Amino acid sequence: MKRNYKIFLLGLLLAVASCSFTTKKFDPDSDKDEVLIELISFVLSRGHYSPKDINDNFSENVFERYVNALDPRKRYFIQEDIDKLKAYEHLIDDEIENHKIEFFKLSHQLITQRMEESKAYYQEILEQPFDFSKNETINADYEKDQFASSKRELRERWRKQLKFSTLVTYYELKEDENLKKEDDNTYQIQSDTELEKEARETSKKSLDEFYNLVKDLDRKDWFGIYVNAIVEEFDPHTFYFAPQDKERFDQQMSGKIEGIGARLQKKMDNITIVDVISGGPAWRGEELEVGDEIMKVRQDKEKEAVSITGMPLDDAVSLIKGPKGTIVHLTVKKVSGEIEEISITRDIVELEETFAKSSMVKKNNRNYGLINLPKFYFDMEDASGRNAATDIRNEIIELKKQDMEGLVIDLRNNGGGSLSAVVEIAGLFIEEGPVVQVKSGNGNREILEDEDDEILWDGPLVILVNELSASASEILAAAMQDYKRAIVLGSKQTYGKGTVQGIIDLNRWVRNSDFGDMGALKLTRQKFYRVNGGSTQLEGVKSDVVVPDRYSYIDLGERDTDNPLPWDQIQPATYKVWDGYIDYKDAIESSKIRMSNNEQLRLIDEHARWIKTQRDETEFSLNYEAYKNDIEQDEEVAKHFDAISDYTTNLTFTSLPYELEKIAADTTLAEKRKRWHENLSKDVYVEEAIHVLEDLKLNNIKQKKVANLKD
Known part of the structure; x- marks a missing residue:
C-alpha cells in the first residue's frame, strides 16, 4: 500500500503538539512560582480541548x-x-x-x-x-x-x-x-x-x-x-512536568528504558502497575501484572524491605530501578489480593519484543495467522525507520505465503501509539475510506482516510481486545467493527481513552527571562471519533463477542479516572460497509453460544468476581490468629482457580520460516518464542478467535482486489 504522507505528517504533529498561541509577556520581577501559575492557566485556557x-x-x-x-x-x-x-x-x-x-x-x-x-x-x-x-x-x-x-x-x-x-x-x-x-x-x-x-x-x-x-x-x-x-481538574491526562520530570519523560520517549520494565502510577497512597512493557524483565518473569500493588522494595543481599506506601512516586521508582544485572525483590499485593515477594533481575528492555510478531496456528490441517501487536510504534526521529504499519504488512505477506485462511490481530494490553500507523494498518483490510475522525477544541473536524484501494488481506479477520486496549488500539478495533470487516472479541469494552495529548514546552514564553526552566505541560488537545460518529471516550469499543477475564469487575478504565472528558458524538463520516462476508451475524451468534457454554470462561468469570470482592475488602483484623485464618481461607479459595492455568487447546503454534532461521542462530529468541507459543496454546480467547475464523465464510462471488506482492 502506498505511503499516505498527509496521514504520516499529521500523526507526527499529533504526537508532539505545538501551540499557536498569541505572545504572552510576564513581569520579570514576579515570583517564579506565581509566573508558573499564570503561564499554565494561560496555556490551559487557550490550548485545552475543553477549557x-x-x-x-x-x-x-x-x-x-x-x-x-x-x-x-x-x-x-x-x-x-x-x-x-x-x-x-x-x-x-x-x-x-x-x-x-x-x-x-x-x-x-x-x-x-x-x-x-x-x-x-x-x-x-x-x-x-x-x-x-x-x-x-x-x-x-x-x-x-x-x-x-x-x-x-x-x-x-x-x-x-x-x-x-x-x-x-x-x-x-x-x-x-x-x-x-x-x-x-x-x-x-x-x-x-x-x-x-x-x-x-x-x-x-x-x-x-x-x-x-x-x-x-x-x-x-x-x-x-x-x-x-x-x-488535573481539566482531565486525567493533562499533567505538569517539572523540569526534572520532563527530562525523565524525554528519556522514556527515546526508548531508553532500564529497570524492571513496568510503568507505575500512584493513586492515593498506593503504587500500582499500570503497564508491563513487552520484552522487559517483569514481562519475561510473568509474575507482575497490571493492577498489582507494590508494597515494599528490598535490594538484593539486604535483609529488610522498605515500604513504599505513601512514598512519592519518583522516590519509589528510584528504589525499584537499578543497574542491569542487579536483583530487586518486590512485596506485591496481587490483583487477586494475595501478597507475594517477587524477585526480578533488572535489565534494559529488549526493543525487539515491543514489535509485532506472528505465529502460524494449525487446527484440523488448516492454517491461520496470529499477529501480536504490543503498541502502535513509530520512529519519530527517522521517518524511514521501523513502524507498526510496515511490520504488520510484512507479517501478513509472510503468513499468506503459508496459505493462511484467517487472521487474528491481538491488541490485548496495547495502550496505543501512532495514529498514522492505525490508519495505514486499517487500510490493509479495506479498499479505501475513512478510518478515524479527529476533532479539535475549536470544532474543526478532520477525517483521516485510507486513500489506497489496495487490500492486502481480504479474508476472515478477528480483533482480540481487553480492558487495557486503549487509544490507537480502540481506533483500529472501532474502524474494523464499523466496517463490519472484523469481529471484535474480548472484554465488555476497551479502556475508553478517546483523547489526544500534546507536550507544550513552557519555556517558549520565558526564554529571555531569569526564571529558569519552567518545565512542560501535557494537555489534551483533540478527541477521537469513530467513522460512525461516536466517540471512543469512556465507552471504548464494545466487543461483538464479550468474554470475561480477570479485569472484568475491577476499576481500570478511563471511566474510573477523575474528571474524564464526556462521551459525545459527531456527524458520521461517509463509508461503505464491507460486503465480503455472507454470515457475519451468524458467526457472532455462534461464538456467543460457544462462550456461554465454555467451562473455562465460567471459571475465569468466577475468579474475576472473587478478585473484585478481595479488592473491595477494607476491614482487617489486628489479631494474629484471625489475620492468619483470613489469609489461609483466601489461599484455599485461590487453589480452586489454579485450574485456569491448566487449560490447554488443541491448537499448534509455529514461527514463520524467516523467523525460524533467526531462531536457529539465537537460543534466547528460541526460548522466547517457545514460551509465547506455550502461553498461546493455553489461551481460551485465541482458541475462540480461531473458531470464529472457521465460522466466517467469504462471499466468493464478490470481485476482490488483491494486493500485488511484487510491489
Missing part, C-alpha cells in the same frame, strides 16, 4: 484533590489544620486569576510542620511490643476517613496503621521460619517475641527511609503537587 471555568466549584475540587494528595492516609493533618486551609476552599480560583499562591504557602508550611511532628509518633509507638492477641480491627479505606479531631486521635491512627504493617511483616517472618524448619528439622525456630521485635524494627527502618526521602523534597516538589491538583 473549564475557573470558579468556586473548580476551586472546591482542586482543594479536595490537593489535600488528599498531601495526606491520603489522613495521618498528618488534624481537623484544625483543615479548618485553616478551608479558608481558601473558594479562593483558589481567585488566586489563579491573580497569580497568587498564598494557599500553597500555608499548606506547605502546615504539611512540613505536621510531618516533622509525626516522626515522634512512629518512633515512640514502635519502641513498645504489639499485642497481636488483642481483638481489634483497622479499616484501610482511608479515603472515607475523617481527619483526626485531635493529636491524641491522630496518634491512635498511627498506632493502628503501624500495628497492621508490623502484623503483615510478623506473619511473613513466621511463615519463613516454618519453611526453614521444613527444609531442615534441626533448625531452631525463633521465638514469637524475637520475631515481633524484628517485625517492629523492619517497620521502623522502612519509615526512617521514607522520612529521609521526604527530607530531601524541595519546595518545588511540593509546588509541583499543587500545580497538578489544578491541571
